[in-house]
Amino acid sequence: MNNNIRKLQKFRTDTYNLLGFAKDSTYDLMDAVLTTRTAYSLADFSLSPLFRRQWPSTYESLQDCRPNRSKLMKLFLKEIPINNLAIMAG
Numbered sequence: 001m002n003n004n005i006r007k008l009q010k011f012r013t014d015t016y017n018l019l020g021f022a023k024d025s026t027y028d029l030m031d032a033v034l035t036t037r038t039a040y041s042l043a044d045f046s047l048s049p050l051f052r053r054q055w056p057s058t059y060e061s062l063q064d065c066r067p068n069r070s071k072l073m074k075l076f077l078k079e080i081p082i083n084n085l086a087i088m089a090g
Helices: 003-017 023-035 042-047 056-064 069-078 082-089
Strands: none
Touching (some): 003 023, 023 056, 042 056
């Protein structure tokens, strides 16, 4: 398997594990947000084929999810190339 695919799968798994409650629906919602070009309301994300639940789950995901924010931020920052961090800092 391609190393980039393995790296993406690990990143997605690590992200999923840090979401807390309602991780399945929250993860579906994140995928819908990342792949939907135009949304006029939160309910629009429920129309994405990647969101496999009923539309009320969009709201329930946000209400119930309690992610570990500091660990998520560390995970996300780890994925930003070093040269981009220097640009952002300076």
